[in-house]
Amino acid sequence: MRVAILGAGAIGPGCAALAASRGHDAALWSPSGAGTGGLAGTLHAEGELTGTFPVRVAATLEEAFAGADVALLTVPAYALAGLLARIAAAIPRDMPLLIAPAASLAPLAFARLRGPGAPVGAMATTPITGRRTAPDRVRIAAIRAWSEMGALPGAAAPQMAALAEALFGNRWPVVPDALAAAFINTNPIAHAALALANVTRIEQRETWGQYGLMTEAVCRLMEALCAERDALAARFGHSPPSLVEALHRTNGVPRGPLHEMTRAIEAGRGVIAGPTEMDTRYVTEDVPYGLAFYLALAAANGQPMPVTEAAVTVIETLWGRGLRENPLLEGLDLANLPALLRAG
Template sequence: MRLAILGAGAIGPACAALAASRGHTAVLWSPSGAGTRGIDATLHAEGLLEGCFPVTVATRLAEAFAGADAALLTVPAYALPDLLPRIAAEIPTTLPLLIAPAASLAPLAFARLRGPGAAVGAMATTPLTGRRLAPDRVRIAAIRAEAEMGALPGPAAPEMAALAESLFGNRWPTVPDALAAAFINGNPIAHAALALANVTRIEKQESWGQYGLMTPAVCRLIETLGAERDALAARFGHHPPSLAEALHRTNGVPRGPLHEMTAAIERGRGFIAGPTEMATRYVTEDVPYGLAFYLAIAQAIGQPMPVTEGTVTVIETMWGQGLRDNPLLAGLDLTALPAALGA
């Protein structure tokens, strides 16, 4: 297939290499143009995928979509409010779009902008994890064995799962709708707890390893935030995997107490640096489009989330800025989500 990949940070190019390794044609587009600068028809991959893989760089959206069989959108959630209208205005109505991850009901926001058209895949997380080492080089740290797939409309999930499996090789168990997929990604919970517990290290730009510092105390906060998310999800009939299960799937460590699993990950993968800038995505993305997203839904249906509320308030206080603005939810009736998501 010909796959248009929209987003050229770390995940987009890594997904391009993975798709190309499976015989597909990858076309990479960067919203600003900066992400594809320095890529000259070849991507070099190392880590869990080794080799040189062909890639086409598109300078315009229309060029990326030309002849495509599918599209993958993978950008930070805070980029979606500005980017979704651009994509909705140019994407062919028959072209299926996969959004990875489908944070904050992004598939619903996109479909409202585009109008009737092909199904939208709501990926619970990205097909892989990786880092950009150079303009034309990526290191792939993990290729997920499986991750959940929802869709808009909800019944299209098996079709979107089959598409993603063909492109990337992972298994994509289906979930009923895009909201179920949005609840599954555990990054907002883990990242917010890590940022809060290590704020002085971040502020002083110290080097610190995130898995090694997921200590028992930090993991207690993670587990409590996870329990509140799970109670909210259950109000909609959804039951996301635990944070421990997510770590097991991605890193292959044995299931056990969370802090023991993270210690095992550090032993196996080595030092994985935590953020060293206050403007880290752990806060600017994962709080507004993760924890505060949960709070918005909880408020709409009267579900208490006291620890989540307190965590967001403390982070807002320490970072000195409001972190609850989420344009993706504008105009949505959060009290009537099941009907909107299943249509």
């Protein structure tokens, strides 16, 4: 297939290399143009995927979409609001779009901008994890064995899962809709708890290991936030994986008490550094498009979330800024979500 990959941080190039390794033709587009600077038709991969792969650089969205069978959008959640309208205006109506991860009802926001068209895939997370080590080099830390796939409309999930599996080789078990996929990502819960507990380390730019500092107390907060997410998800008939299951899936450690699992992760993987800047995505992305997203859904459906509300309020106070604005939700009837998610 020919795939247009929209986003050129670390995940986009890693996905381009993975798709190319499986015989597909990948075109990479950077919203700012900076992410494709230094790429001249080849991308070097190391880590879980090693080799040199052909990757075309697209200067414009129209060039990226030309001749493509499918598109993958993989950018931080805070970049989605500024990009979805551009993509909706340029993408052919019959081209399926995969969004990884499909945070905060991004597929519904995109469909509202585009109008009727091909299905939108709601990926619970990204096909790979990795980082850029040079303009033409990416280190792929992990190729996920599997992750969930929702879709808009909901019934299109098997079709979108088959597309993603053909492109990247992962398995994509389907979930009922895009909201189910959005609930699965536990980063907002873990990252908010870490930011709260380690704000002075972040502010002082200290070096600290995040798994080692998921102590018993921090894990209690994570579990309380997760319990409120689960209760909200149940209002929509969804049951996302637990934090224990999420850590087990991602890191392979035995299931057990959370703080024991996090100690085992650090013992096995070494120190994974936490953020050292107040402008960290743990707050600027995971609060507005994670915890505050839950609160918006809860308010529209009469679901109390006192711990989540308190956590967001305290983080807003510590960071000295509002963190609840979410342009992806503008114009959406959050009290009528099941019908919107089924029909698209």
